[in-house]
Structures are given as C-alpha cells and as structure tokens.
Amino acid sequence: MKKAVFILSLGLFSLASNAQVTIQDGGSTLTFRKSADFNDAAIAGSKFLNENYQNAKVNKGSQDFLIRYNAYTDIMEYKNGSDVLELIKEKNTHFAFQDGSVYELFTYNLGGTSYERYHQVLVENKNVKISKFQSIKLIPAQKATNSYEKDTQASYKPNREVYFITYNNQTFEFDGKQKTLDKIIPGKADAIKKFYKENKIKENDTDMIKLGNFLATI
Template identity: 30%
Template sequence: MKKVLLILFGFTISVVEAQAGSENVSYSTENIFMRANRPTTKEYVIDGSPYTTGDKFNKVIIKGFSKDVQDLRYNAYEDEMEFKKGEELFYANKADNVKIQFPELNKTYESLTYTYDGKTKSGYLVLLLDNPKFSLYKREKMELLKGEKSPNAYSKDANDYYAKEKDIYLISRDKKFSKFPKNTSEAAELFSIDKKELESFVKSNKINLNREPDMTKLVEFINK
C-alpha cells in the first residue's frame, strides 16, 4: 500500500490516526493539517538534475512553524518541495503565502497562487525583495527535453535530459503580478515614476535591467 505521510509544520505534534496492519499515518498540528504526496517515479534514465537548490536536502526555516521541519529541496521541473522519509520521496503540500527560507543557500521561496500572463498559477517563486509597495520575485523552471536518436546502430540514443529555462522576473503589487520591465519606458509606466528621474538613476548607477542585483537595486529605489 502506498505510504501517505504528513509533513510536520507545527508546534506540538500528535498522532491522530494509525491503522493496525497499515502504513497510513496522519498527524495533526493544532490548526495545521498538511498532506504530502509521493512524486511520480521515472522508470527511465534522465540526464541532469531537476533541482535548482542542488540534489542535497537542506535545512529550512518557516516563520511560525516548528524548528524540526523536514529538510527540503526544490524540484523546479515538478514545481514541488520534496522531503525524504527513509528511502522514499514525498511532496509537501503547497499552502498560500508560506515562505520557506534556505539559510545555507541564502534563498527564500514563497508558495503563491498568482495570475501571470493571463493564467492563474499555484507554485513556488523565489522571493528577492519583499516590500508593501513593490515586491520582486523570480520564477525558476526546469524543462524535460528529448534526447537525440543515434544516427547509426553502433551508438546509443541520448537520454532525455533536464534543461534550465530562462528565469522570469516578476513584480508584485497588491497581489497583481507583472513581468519585470525590459527598458526605462516600461519601468516608468509600471512603477508610475517620472521617466527622466528614472533614467537619471539608471545612468548614474549603471543599472542593467537584465541583471538580478540591478533589478533589486532599481525596485529598492522605486520603493523609497
């Protein structure tokens, strides 16, 4: 029987259900009740890795929750947080607005339901800048590409492989998401700021709108 495990995100953990002769176990943590689902097992070899945080499971900090939460890693192909129990992998449930901090990686993911490009999505975004006015996020994504067929019978076909998609940077205001502007004209319109003032800041600080540190610096300037 497939195991079902609940991720322990609470202050006081108590077993509320255990069936004799069964591997099903449920846990309750005050008002928090979270179920983890096992990821689909791939039966064929895939080259590369779907993890943007590395294959290692890392310690995490989740504000307001237990310090004993399982070590996690982010699967950017499945858009899931994974943890390990014994030799088996499980997914953690997505709960809106939960921030998962990876101290060793200096990285924070936020679980969000958001609308972007006309579609409503539910998943994890890297939180780069958190501010009541404008926040900056990054979407990481891995795609699975088909390996090339061998041109002859003397060599093997190449395996399918994971490849990193280009990161997408998003601006959030009042829970509305927009793609980070490509130029100062778009930025002035998006941030409702005088274009000349913005151009002066960009020029004097040598801001490159395609570089992540400069994106953060620009949004910090807008938020002042």
C-alpha cells in the same frame, strides 16, 4: 507535542494511499502527500536547483523541516526518514531556508492564463517585491535517424530565469527594462529614468536587488 506525534503517526499510516497529511508541531504546520514513484536514473541532469535537502522554516513557523525545491514539477519536497513527500502548494506558501534564500507561492495572470508558482524572493521592501521563477524542462530522448547520428539521452535542462515585480499586491513579469517598469509603477517616470541612467540596470539578481531597494524609496 503529543498531538504532533499522533498526527504524524496517522500520516505515515496513510501514505500508501496518497492521502493528504498534516503535521502540527508548536507553531509550525506541514501538509503533504507521498511523492509518486518515478525512476529517472536514465535521464541526464537534475530536476533540482540543489539536490540537497536543507533545513527550512515553513509558513513562517519556528520548526525546521528538511526541504528541497523540485524545479521540474514546481513542488517543494519534504524528506521524512526514507520517504520523499510532496508539500501541498496552497497550504505551504512560504519557505525560509538555512542558506538565507526565501521561496514564496505567487499567484498571477500572464496572457490570460492563471499561474500559481513558487518564486525565489530576491528583495522585499514596503509595497514592492522582486522575485524570480526558476524552472527545469525535460528534453526527450531521440533515436538516431541515420548511421551518422547517435541516439541522444533524455535530459533535464534549465529554462531561462524570469523576473517578476509585485507592486501593490499585483505581480507582473519584468524584463528589466525602464519602459516596462514605468508601466508597472506609474507616476514615477522621472525618478526611474534617473536611477536607470545612473545604474545601467540589467536582468540579474544583483541589479534586481538594487532596483528593489531603490523602489522602496520613491
């Protein structure tokens, strides 16, 4: 525990310089930097899926930390006293929150572009994992162009949720359709067709969890 206190004290001393800092406590490690100051009081909406911090176990450790997900920046934030700290992505890859939700850092390629983003894991069985990416965009403020219009306030708005399937350690965007699944998991077309016919799968969390549990059986 003395080691943990020493590292934390050094980190607090270095926060103003935006240095990368590591806390080690028992089997848990947390690596972070201080968040940049940004006043968004004039912006409507929220850049968080949940404004509240929750206890979460990080990187499958045993220690609880107060964490929340910033869906605008795709960053996990750690609250330490009055400081809000950004967790370093590549060193903080797994979060198990007290409400049962699990977030994991996924790396994949879409349309020739590489992404490294946090997804909420909906179901994980054997070699199949289904997750979703939730993000928030900033709509800029606009000045009225004539006397009949009003100025519009800048606002945070959620983007469409996007589902993904990770199969044999490869992650694919998934639109919920049977034909797409046939391409992701070849050689199982008959079983997949039967399942879709019986269950009428749609793009929602409940159906994606049901699908993930089915895929573990084939």
